[in-house]
Amino acid sequence: MTDIKVLGPGCKRCQATETIVKDAAAQLGLAATIEKVTDYAEIARYGAAATPAIVIDGKLVHAGGLPKEEDVRRWLQQAG
Amino acid sequence: MTQAVGPLDSARERRSLLWGIGLAIALPLWFLLYRMLQPIARAIVGLLPIEPGSHLAASVEFFFYDTPKVLMLLTLVVFAMGVVRSFFSPDRTRAILAGRREGLGNIAAAHLGIVTPFCSCSAVPLFVGFVSAGVPLGVTFSFLIAAPMVNEVALGLLFALVGWKVALTYLAFGLLTAILGGWVIGRLRLENWLEPWVRDLRAAPASIEARKLVWADRFDAGWDAVRDIVGRVWLWMILGIAAGAFIHGYVPAELLSRIMGADSWWSVPAAVLLGIPIYSNAAGIIPVVEALLGKGAALGTVLAFMMSVTALSLPEMIILRKVLSLRLIAVFITVVGSGILAVGFLFNALYS
Numbered sequence: 001m002t003d004i005k006v007l008g009p010g011c012k013r014c015q016a017t018e019t020i021v022k023d024a025a026a027q028l029g030l031a032a033t034i035e036k037v038t039d040y041a042e043i044a045r046y047g048a049a050a051t052p053a054i055v056i057d058g059k060l061v062h063a064g065g066l067p068k069e070e071d072v073r074r075w076l077q078q079a080g
Numbered sequence: 081m082t083q084a085v086g087p088l089d090s091a092r093e094r095r096s097l098l099w100g101i102g103l104a105i106a107l108p109l110w111f112l113l114y115r116m117l118q119p120i121a122r123a124i125v126g127l128l129p130i131e132p133g134s135h136l137a138a139s140v141e142f143f144f145y146d147t148p149k150v151l152m153l154l155t156l157v158v159f160a161m162g163v164v165r166s167f168f169s170p171d172r173t174r175a176i177l178a179g180r181r182e183g184l185g186n187i188a189a190a191h192l193g194i195v196t197p198f199c200s201c202s203a204v205p206l207f208v209g210f211v212s213a214g215v216p217l218g219v220t221f222s223f224l225i226a227a228p229m230v231n232e233v234a235l236g237l238l239f240a241l242v243g244w245k246v247a248l249t250y251l252a253f254g255l256l257t258a259i260l261g262g263w264v265i266g267r268l269r270l271e272n273w274l275e276p277w278v279r280d281l282r283a284a285p286a287s288i289e290a291r292k293l294v295w296a297d298r299f300d301a302g303w304d305a306v307r308d309i310v311g312r313v314w315l316w317m318i319l320g321i322a323a324g325a326f327i328h329g330y331v332p333a334e335l336l337s338r339i340m341g342a343d344s345w346w347s348v349p350a351a352v353l354l355g356i357p358i359y360s361n362a363a364g365i366i367p368v369v370e371a372l373l374g375k376g377a378a379l380g381t382v383l384a385f386m387m388s389v390t391a392l393s394l395p396e397m398i399i400l401r402k403v404l405s406l407r408l409i410a411v412f413i414t415v416v417g418s419g420i421l422a423v424g425f426l427f428n429a430l431y432s
Contacts, residue, residue, distance in 0.1 A: 005161065005204075009205075018215075025106055037291050040204050040205065040208060040402060040403070041208075041277050042283060043205050043208075044208040044209055044281055045281070047209070047213075048171075048205060048209060049170040049171045049172035049173075049174045049209035049210065049391050050169075050171070050202045050205060050206055051205050051207065052210070053205075057383055059286055060290065062288065063169075063170065063171055063288055064169060064170050064171070064197065064198060064202065065197065066304070079137060
């Protein structure tokens, strides 16, 4: 089970990022839990300096701006 | 991280080439069209049943000329800035600034504040991320002040619409305010005025393995910025141009130069106060600036208004309240406000 967290206070881009991640996981048929983290202290604890950020299995893979779909697929494949 | 080799890479190389060819065609077309805007606007106004030389004609021509002109400029400037910004990222900036001493740190932070891309909803994570990774508070503030104060899009538009002298002075004084403001806040040792959870947080900055960007990726980033920013501000922009057109056609020059001229000392503080509750994207305010200057408003007063609108905004204060105590926000407003006042008075003294 891959553990994915989308970090962000809930702005438009953060929601868009969550959608991209969900779609990519579904396309790859990846068994994953996707969780949204909106608490600022928790976001900071992952070491992210910008949002939206993505954490896969505890590792920060992306911070700041919309991720590219091909990148998201690559991160998920490496994790899964 | 191992780079994907083979078909993916050659596809990216090919896309870089396509981008290059596309730009080589699009840029000359852009300049050609840009040069033809004035005659086109005249022709449109000539077709309308408006008396030539009237207030209305002046306003309408300003509108029809300025709208495509500013939108075209905005697109070009935002694209270029998007490409430039792809060379920077918040975590790289944080790595550069962590453990920096004050002084040089403030100078570096103010410059990086202009070019580091981050959206306004990132302000809090950014602030917390910087402070918890050991970037001194004053240096963090230099960054936070410079980012909205020297808006890179506003800078580009000022350069194109008002002139390089004004643009450069805006840049220089914006940087100076950010450097000195951050330095003063650092000297005041206000770490205790942070919200407790921020003060106690010590997070190891995580490094992200960035993928190698090819030029196609950077041009993509520029195009994304165009779609994002132009998509968000075009309406504000047109409202700003409409306001500018009204000023251009109807507001008498003596009235403006009496209210906003260099002789009335109170106009600078009034402009700053007026700008705090108004929050507009810098891009929307430039056409107004252009029209005000054309009518004899003093440069310092207009710049003070512009900086206040972009750098001191209520929504941002409300977001920052999550990490800063009210006292620290008050200090922030005071320091930045004084900086803007100083810029306003200095400009009025220099250019009148």
